[in-house]
Amino acid sequence: MTEYSKGLAGVIANESALSEVRGEEGKLSYVGYEIDELVAHCSYEEVVHLLHRGKLPNQAEAEEFEKALRAERSLPDGVLTYLKTAPKDANPMDVLRTGVSMLGLYDDRAEIGEPHLEKLSACAISLVSKVSLIVAAYHRFRQGLELPEIRKDLSEAGHFLWLITGEEPSERATKILDVALTLHADHGMNASTFSARVTVATLSDIYSGITSAVGTLKGPLHGGANEGVIQMLLEIGELENVDAYVEGKLERKEKIMGIGHRVYRKLDPRAPHLRRLAIELTDELGEPKWIQMSERIAELMFEKKGLTANVDFYSATVYYSLGIPTDLFTPIFAIARTSGWTAQVLEQLRDNRLYRPLTLYVGPSETRPVPPIEER
Ligand SMILES: CC(=O)SCCNC(=O)CCNC(=O)[C@H](O)C(C)(C)COP(=O)(O)OP(=O)(O)OC[C@H]1O[C@@H](n2cnc3c(N)ncnc32)[C@H](O)[C@@H]1OP(=O)(O)O
Ligand SMILES: O=C([O-])CC(=O)C(=O)O
Numbered sequence: 001m002t003e004y005s006k007g008l009a010g011v012i013a014n015e016s017a018l019s020e021v022r023g024e025e026g027k028l029s030y031v032g033y034e035i036d037e038l039v040a041h042c043s044y045e046e047v048v049h050l051l052h053r054g055k056l057p058n059q060a061e062a063e064e065f066e067k068a069l070r071a072e073r074s075l076p077d078g079v080l081t082y083l084k085t086a087p088k089d090a091n092p093m094d095v096l097r098t099g100v101s102m103l104g105l106y107d108d109r110a111e112i113g114e115p116h117l118e119k120l121s122a123c124a125i126s127l128v129s130k131v132s133l134i135v136a137a138y139h140r141f142r143q144g145l146e147l148p149e150i151r152k153d154l155s156e157a158g159h160f161l162w163l164i165t166g167e168e169p170s171e172r173a174t175k176i177l178d179v180a181l182t183l184h185a186d187h188g189m190n191a192s193t194f195s196a197r198v199t200v201a202t203l204s205d206i207y208s209g210i211t212s213a214v215g216t217l218k219g220p221l222h223g224g225a226n227e228g229v230i231q232m233l234l235e236i237g238e239l240e241n242v243d244a245y246v247e248g249k250l251e252r253k254e255k256i257m258g259i260g261h262r263v264y265r266k267l268d269p270r271a272p273h274l275r276r277l278a279i280e281l282t283d284e285l286g287e288p289k290w291i292q293m294s295e296r297i298a299e300l301m302f303e304k305k306g307l308t309a310n311v312d313f314y315s316a317t318v319y320y321s322l323g324i325p326t327d328l329f330t331p332i333f334a335i336a337r338t339s340g341w342t343a344q345v346l347e348q349l350r351d352n353r354l355y356r357p358l359t360l361y362v363g364p365s366e367t368r369p370v371p372p373i374e375e376r
Pocket of ligand 1: 007149220221222223225254255256257258259260261262263305307310311
């Protein structure tokens with residue numbers, strides 16, 4: 001009999017040369033480069049090149065790739081109209097999901113059937129660029145503001161900050177966001193990437209794949225946890241309330257957001273980078289209580305459950321300290337992960353096989369005749 005693993009835990013679903021998640025060691029690398037190295041030496045754009053093209057770019061390739069990404073900084077009029085008329089109190093992840101789906105309507109390269117890899121690569125670059133624009137444009141429009149002029153002189157991180165604030169982004173904020181984007185870019189067979197791969201494996205189009213992924217990332221057990229972390233910190237309010245809060249949650253068998261991971265059991269290697277940034281930023285702001293509360297939560301969860309902080313735990317405090325509205329945290333995750341989703345979609349289609357696992361049937365063991373309706 002085929003082995004059953006609830007939630008597909010421990011099951012290998014495909015091969016990938018993109019990210020290697022070494023859960024036991026607490027290590028993560030993209031195409032053979034540890035994330036610590038990438039964060040120290042590369043821009044997010046270079047990391048996107050690595051994921052999309054399989055190698056780090058040289059200077060000329062990096063410039064050409066940046067140019068290609070920046071050339072895609074526009075949205076079809078139909079999408080802009082939608083973003084202007086979407087409900088102002090909508091969840092930005094819902095707006096993004098529909099926005100990505102709409103992009104497919106305006107891109108005639110988005111075909112079903114046998115993949116055309118060159119066209120798909122172009123769509124992938126376009127998506128990496130446009131997802132960020134959709135998030136920023138909706139954020140401006142919901143406040144009754146115009147989108148600032150599109151610029152070609154700013155990096156992906158800097159341009160997003162420029163668009164959401166309308167102010168020249170500082171080098172420091174740009175660098176911090178750039179690091180966060182790099183750390184979130186790809187992560188093996190996580191739930192949203194799996195969704196994207198399942199969708200395109202039917203030979204549906206890339207926009208359908210990324211739409212599936214956005215919908216999957218939104219959930220609080222996945223990317224949505226970063227927003228849950230700030231809500232939790234605000235609810236706790238003060239350091240002295242942390243212990244009672246955590247104990248209460250555990251007694252009620254409720255989850256603490258940003259803690260635990262299916263694959264990393266000892267350390268999520270992205271967390272120390274984000275923790276360092278969170279400490280620096282809250283210190284500069286003179287608001288160390290956010291990090292003090294976080295540290296106590298992490299300490300208690302390790303003591304009581306042996307669980308550690310995941311990528312969402314400290315990224316929340318980093319974004320909060322940068323003044324980014326809470327409901328844009330998960331969309332920022334989506335902006336970064338679009339690079340990984342699209343790279344994984346391309347990889348899936350280079351050597352495709354339909355995903356079709358089995359179900360362990362637990363219904364009635366015997367089949368029965370259908371009784372007449374008056375006898376049921
Ligand atoms: C980018 C990302 O997607 S990272 C993950 C983001 N999600 C979160 O931060 C949400 C909070 N965390 C969780 O819900 C889980 O840890 C997940 C979904 C990430 C991983 O889930 P699983 O691998 O199924 O966890 P698993 O069931 O093995 O957990 C083991 C035990 O720890 C408990 N546990 C796991 N995470 C938490 C948590 N955050 N708070 C409280 N208890 C937890 C489980 O309830 C379980 O307890 P039990 O043995 O008493 O039943
Ligand atoms: O890999 C996972 O299960 C969740 C995820 O996306 C991540 O940690 O980045």
